[in-house]
Amino acid sequence: MQLADERIELLPFKDSDFELFLEIITCPKMMEHVYDPLTYEQAKSSFEARLPPWKFESDKWRSFSITEIVNGEKLGYISLRIVNHEAKIAEVGFMIKANAQGKGVGSRALKLIKQYAFDTVMLNKLVAFCSVHNSGSFNLLEKEYFIRESRLKQNTLINNHYRDDYAYGLCKPT
Template sequence: MHSERYLDKNFSLASPRLTLVPMTDSHWQEFKALKGDPALMANIGDVLDRQALIKEFKLRAGPWQADEGQWYSLMIYNKTQKNFVGSFGFRIASLENQRMELGYSFLKQSQGQGYATEAGITLIRFLFEQVKVRKLVAACTTSNTASWKIMEKLAFSREGLLQSDIFINNRWHDSYLYGLVNPLPHENEAG
């Protein structure tokens, strides 16, 4: 993988309707709008108290070092209205196996407009073609129908079910696991 390709501070991606830019210290309000919304977080994770939310924000808004497990968040804006619609994040799940994990969340008023699919297609194309990721994975609670439908629109295949996997709002939830293998040839494959 070529992780250096997304460490540049001027990095951005664009689709027909959207611009995706790295999260920086200036994106606190947008981050708080996503992570602080109990309805939005109901199937993703617990709403954090202010101190924990600030700590999480600082981890994601700082410079990305391409370390396994560290999330890199892209903030997504509508090009026409210049308004914030959501976020797509990725992290290296396994450097050795060239595998990355994706995650996303979109403001309630931005849902149902195809933004997640459009942003996802743009990010997946970049990760496969430029970064040379071999496989992308994603997970969501089984009750998060909107999320797993987006994964399926993005051509991810459901690869598994983990029972009693994620603890959210004082109860355990089952999770679906999804995967998408890069159809392009990889550098370290015999061929």
């Protein structure tokens, strides 16, 4: 399975991706719209749960590093997690390093993960959630044809404050 375009490739998480994951998941600025930054121990545990093997029946995240083909730089990661096996629905989540944001990396990664989800995993629908204040994420989702389905009031607790989230959905093209 190769998930790549002319600029980036998505590779299943391996041990060497821990530094990338740690850099993102423990950074207060990167996590300001997601949840409280994790400690080293929490990050290690979360990362290890994302390592292969992964099966459709699993309820854990299937995570991929986003790597620039030309120089091998790791730009972020994107993940899928089946949330309803019977209806074939998965949540997608992504984190792009600050120096790679606004350069089309997220859009490329989301295109590739949609193709993988619908054509390889044979999912019916993808869902995504993001803070109503995270314009980068919701603009990216909308650019990639996700439909805003609802606003979830006080859905996430970050830094002891409840935050509203948008819920997005994208059904498999027919």
